[in-house]
Amino acid sequence: MSSGSDHESGEMPEEVVEFLVESNENLDRLDQDLMALESNPHDKERLSSIFRTIHTIKGTCGFLGYSKLESVTHVGENLLSKLRDGTFVLNATLTDALLAMVDATRAMLHSIESTQSDGDGDYTALVSLLSELTVNGGEGSAAEADGAANVDGESEPTSVLSQNGDERSVSSNALVFSTKKPDAPPVSASGPTELAAGVATVVDSSESGEVAEPTSVTVGTSSQQEGSSSGSSKTTAPENHEGTPVSADVRSVVSDSSIRVDVALLDRLMDLVGELVLARNQILQFTAAESSSALISTTQRLNLITSELQESVMKTRMQPIGNVLTKLPRVVRDLARSCSKLVRLDLEGKETELDRTIIESIKDPLTHLIRNGVDHAIETPELRKAAGKPLEGVIAISAYHEGGYVNIEIRDDGSGIDPEKIRAKAVEKGIHTPETAQKLSDRDVINLIFSAGFSTAEKITNVSGRGVGMDVVKTNIERIGGTIEVSSQVGIGTVFRIRIPLTLAIVPALVVTCVDQRYAIPQASLLELLRLEREQIDADVSVLDGAPVYRLRGHLLPLVDLAEVLGISDGERPWTKESLNIVVLQAEETQFGLVVDGVVDTQEIVVKPLGRQVKAVTTFSGATIMGDGKVALIVDVAGVAHLGRVLRTARDTESKATVTRQVEDLGEKQTLLLVQVGDSGRVAVPLQSIDRLEEFRADAVEWAGGQPVVQYRNTIMPLLWLSTAVGLTSASDPGETYQVVVHSANSRSVGVVVDAILDITEQRVTLDQYAARLGVLGSAVISDRVTEVVDLSVIIGDFLSDLVGIGV
Amino acid sequence: MSSKSTRNSQQYCTFYLGDLLLGISVEDVQEVIKTQDMTPVPLAPGVVTGLVNLRGQIVTALDMRKRFQLNGGFPKPPMNIVISQEDGAVSLLVDEIGDVVSIDPESFEAPPETLEGACRELVTGVFKLEHSLLLVLDLAAATAVEEVAAA
Amino acid sequence: MAKALVIDDSSATRMILGKMLREIGFEVKSAVDGQDAIRCLEEGYLPEIMLVDWNMPVMDGYEFLKVVRNREAYNDVPLMMVTTETEMDRVLAALEAGANEYVMKPFSKEVIIDKLAMLGFGDEDEDEEYG
Structure with missing residues (x-):
């Protein structure tokens, strides 16, 4: 995730890097496994997988001299071995303690990644809690166990602290690899200070645990296959498809057919393919003038191969959406427990693939929606019972492909959004008068939740008090060219529908010219192209108070002169010329016509980001390289619309009042x-x-x-x-x-x-x-x-x- | 790798801007190339001359004469010193490239009081060479132009 | 150069053990589980020593032990069980089933040298050791 990790990994011994990658991968799966186990405590396969994961981490970290991590995983392993051997059956207390152990482990891995030491966090309380549970199975010490997973992190570690303060004693019978000092000096305590005396704050550490993980992705040699798309580990990787434990044979096939590839390498590969496409385009241009049939057929082959290569490389960047979704069950579980609700998360379509850049950018909006769902939508069991609903609330996420898009549906069976409450809120916030609020349709009212500054959270809970509203969710989704809609029925539930493009890396675009330069306009915003001759201009283009409009099928289409917006106009009004090229575009809710000098063609462009020196220019969203090797800027349609004053949104604070009305x-x-x-x-x-x-x-x-x-x-x-x-x-x-x-x-x-x-x-x-x-x-x-x-x-x-x- | 390492390195790539002799650590320099086809970026800060395609990498070219607020344009087609930074590459457009010089870090001095204006903010220190004064460019400052960007 | 086969599902552990053994003077190959190891043997890699993790997916150390001890081609290759103290009960079973030695994770290079010496490795290799 952070480019910084690449730098540090250079200085880190390769086995430590390997250990971190492997362990983080395993931990992600562990969260899933533990929760699945909670609902089916006798799943032997899963139990031994969990045991093996901790066993492996413990076994390896001992070699590397991380004694603190070793002591925590050691007691965790002991407890797990009791479960594996059937001495105890998993219950919520044990799950909490084990999850706390996973979090502590994650925090220490994070610390190792940034400081090469397992940090100076104090895990004695956790160690003694786990030791105690190993003896009594969580039957006699529920109080302490609850503390271990208390989400707000303000539990009472004193009750279990220093009961068994000497953590070294637990592993004194282990031979410690002596090449490193067992206790590295505390360097930076970023990870462990978030932990209250060995008690993991679930929310924080699960976030910190993400740091090491995304630096590599696993690429199946046949990425279409469902198995490899979700089998993210080359070593063990038992699949997480509920109720269908994958057989040993399948697993070994997966492990043999996939390797781990650095994401930076994939990005580089993508760049190179972009270059190749460029060279291919040039060759195509040259050979068009040649008559040698051998050369032409060779070129055609090159053309095909390049296209296929491009497609394949694109696919390597695709990741199953499950990579984001798999973190959610843990979020739901912890949240539900902290607000005493019963919530089940159903995931469907985990294998649906998306470009990894998009996966990254939907992570936060999705998590936010889920948190909101648990916190606000799903009722307490008492209320649900009174309403005649099943005690357990359900949040279901389903993802599927449709056209060049991925649809994600988040559906809950909670209380629904009450339009009356929203109306009252809108009045309270001064967005509406009681009269105007009454006149809004329920559907419009519900969509008010996406307005800036409109948060329905009445109290700042420990869950959703993060200061982000639905407007941020909406903005984030729109930023990647997506849309979000909500519909809701009181007492029955709410559905959010998100639609996002498959990839941002290569998009179809219209190439236009404007004052001797080419610009690419993403086709997603393109509605139609118009070319007007003088006669039509006279008949249908008018200038209203300096603002030109074109009469298009009974509607007045505001026109924006690209050259003028970009400040490169020679002063001549385009509508005084002999002909006019208008690109009709959709920006948010508004349509407008962008006046350009000429239209070149449509092509697939490879989107590249702009450097920070030009990022602030809102009229461009990126750049691309044209067939002749020159750079062309990619027009940000919304940015141009704003600057051309044809669009006003809630983000323009000065016009907020207008918009809400x-x-x-x-x-x-x-x-x-x-x-x-x-x-x-x-x-x-x-x-x-x-x-x-x-x-x-x-x-x-x-x-x-x-x-x-x-x-x-x-x-x-x-x-x-x-x-x-x-x-x-x-x-x-x-x-x-x-x-x-x-x-x-x-x-x-x-x-x-x-x-x-x-x-x-x-x-x-x-x-x-x-x-x-x-x-x-x-x-x-x-x-x-x-x-x-x-x-x-x-x-x-x-x-x-x-x-x-x-x-x- | 980053500009932080400037102080510790021994070798400097030197270049000219008007009468000024400037240097950056060779470790910061990805490569030096001649003037390229450039795509101007409308509405970008004036220092941004345009975008260059460097083997598939899009590089933002920055006019160092403008950054140093020197009068006049480049006397001849400028040279590009390509710098690889964490968030993409930039190219510094300069008058001319000088030698690579090895310098004893001991002789590093703070910028003299006589340095004025933009120059003072863009230089981390000086080395006294035999016949001239080498100003060490503050890369981070020299490439930080986003805040003057058009809103 | 004596050949070793490291069988462990953790790639970090394989790396660490591989490094250790190479420093001692072994040529090292590794496998991710018992099945993978058998494939490796069948492909013609005949080690003088096998270091086998006990707890592995697909085919664990114990199953692997039983398979190789039943195959003439490999039944006399020395096998060292790599385990942890939580699995002490398994050590006995392993030795009974034909494991030649065991070592507990984590261990230092000195420990593994001692253990290997018990199996007759060592003297001539020790000169190659460095560090």
Whole structure:
């Protein structure tokens, strides 16, 4: 995980490195095994696997001189041997103590990794607890045992401390490899200080234990096979498929057919393949001009082989999602115990594979959702009983492929999200007034949990008091191009659905040009490509108050000039040119058109990260290497949208108020044109009632029958002033041009003159109808201001009826 | 490997920026290459000249003349000193490459008071050579330009 | 150079034992479990000594012992049981079933040299030892 570990491993003897990798792998499995054993305490196979793991760690660490680790694992082994021999049967007390031992072991391994010493943590309490349990099997000392796994780490170690203080005595009959001092001086105590006198704080140490593990992954020679995808150890690796212990034969096949490969090497391999693809592309270009059929067929073979190689190398980077999921049962168990709940975690689709970079980035969001589920969703057994539910709550995670995506569903059978509570919360937080909150649909209300600063946790529990809200979960998932949705039914449960791309390393992209440079736009955001000739530009592109829009199938699509956003524009407005290339993109909820100079083609690009000197540039998400060897930047669509001011999200703090109000309901979202009428009046016009936006010079206005008209598209179009129509006194000084909203009905157009066009906004509108009158639908809060929403068809109908007989 | 090792190394790769003779530990230098095709990064800090493809690795090229706030551009196509850092490689664009010099660490001195402005912040110390003064570049400071990036 | 076969499911332990034995002057091969070791033998690697971990998955030390002692080709290869004190009860069983010697983890190079000497290794090899 940390690149630092690579540096240190260079100085570490290889057997220590091997020991750390091996032990961490085994420990991860041990968590699983212990919990599985708890539900099926007589599973012999699992018992001996657990025993062997601790036995191996103990046996090896003795050689390496880690005496403290040896003493802890020694008593653990003793206790386990009693279980293996059937002297005791595993119970919760023993499981807690053994898990605490696993945590202590993990902490010491962590310490060894960073300081090459097993640290100065004091594990005497744990050692004596385990020793005692070895004698009484956990029947007589439940109090101490509870302490051992107390999640908040504030147990009372004094009760068992120094009962058997001399930890060396337990292994005095072992011969110690004498090349190292048994007790290395305390160097850094990062790991063990988190432990209260030998009592593991479960949460902390399980996190610290992750440090050594991800530096290598196991690659099966046939990675598709289910067996190798989850068999992460080349040595023992009993599979964790519940209830189906893998036979000895299968296991040995797995161990023979997989090797451990350093992730850095895989990344390097990936880079090299990228280079090869590049060279291949160049050769393809050259041979296109050649006529030698031998050369052409050879090139075609090279082409095929390269593609296959690229695909295979991609696959080596794929890891089963189980690698993240396997940590969760432990999280659930500890959490459930600490809040006295019964929770079962069902995992399905553990073998579903994802690129390892994505695996890394969904770890935290998933863990957070699970913690939330246990802490808030699943009820206490008493409540569940009262509700007629099974005492044990279930959280089920399932993962499966669909298209180029992986879907992850997290379903619980808990209390569900109560929309009323969320409404109350929204009001309390000032996000909504009691009235607007009532008008929100339940579905919208539930989705409020993803809003920034909206945490439903009423009390800071030891579980979820980590200061991260659902908004962070959502942000993290969106950052990797994913989406998350929630649905919930009170009393029945909640389902979160996450959809994420399979890989981030190679993505299909559209290559465009802009001011002599090429840019890659990920196709995930691409909706369509448009090329407009001069005529269409004149007809369908308008500039509203400096902001260009294109009328696309009845909707106004805001346009963003890429060159302008990037600050490399030569000042010429692209819509004044002979043709216009528009890339229609989706950024979060909004669609917009990105204006570029040219469109080159679509291709698969290898995504490379940007250096830290340019990371802060929000318009780019990475870079890639083109066929000719030059670097092209990858456009961050959301970043460009933000900078182009077509997107506002909750992350823009200044517009937070606007956004939260945008959630206001009345069914469909509406796109509204905000216009100024009179000197300071402001009204909103639903966009679907507008056909066109035009600008006329004041001297183009003529008079016919006492009615102002303009010549427009070979007809005479009457004008009406919106300010007058809505009852505002006079218009402001007309200036040199008129901004005109054209409305057509029954094959006749009317120009509605407004004083300025302010903005286009898309939102749900709640109309307050007290102000309703002819032509005014009501008023609503739009962009922080009370704004009247007008109904153009009524205004124009009224206007036209007055015109009858004038003959225009 | 990292710039921390600067003080202890004996060999320095030297280069010129205007009248200044600067040096970085040879251990920090991945390689020295001639000017490459560069892709400019719009909106990036001015010091960032562009991105270079170095055998599949994307390297951020930093204009050291601008970093040192020297007047004028490069007198001729600049040289790239490629530095491998933990979070990716950077290339320092400099006027010209000098010799590799071996220096007794004993002769290392703190930057003199006479050093001014940007130069003072970007130099960890000096070595007195026979005919000139070698300024030891503070790599971490010289490559830390992200905070001036456009928001 | 005398040949040794180290059989242990822990790769770290194989590494440590391998290193130790090489320092003493052995040529060392290793196997991850009993089955792997049998494969190794069948492929023609005939060791002068086998160091066998007792607790292994797939095929443990005891099963392995029984297999090799029943095969003519290998039934006289000296076998040293590598174990820990939690398995003392197994040592007797192992010796009865044909193990030649046992050693408890962890052990120093000196200990293994002594144990090997009991099996007749040593004198001529000791010169090669260093460190």
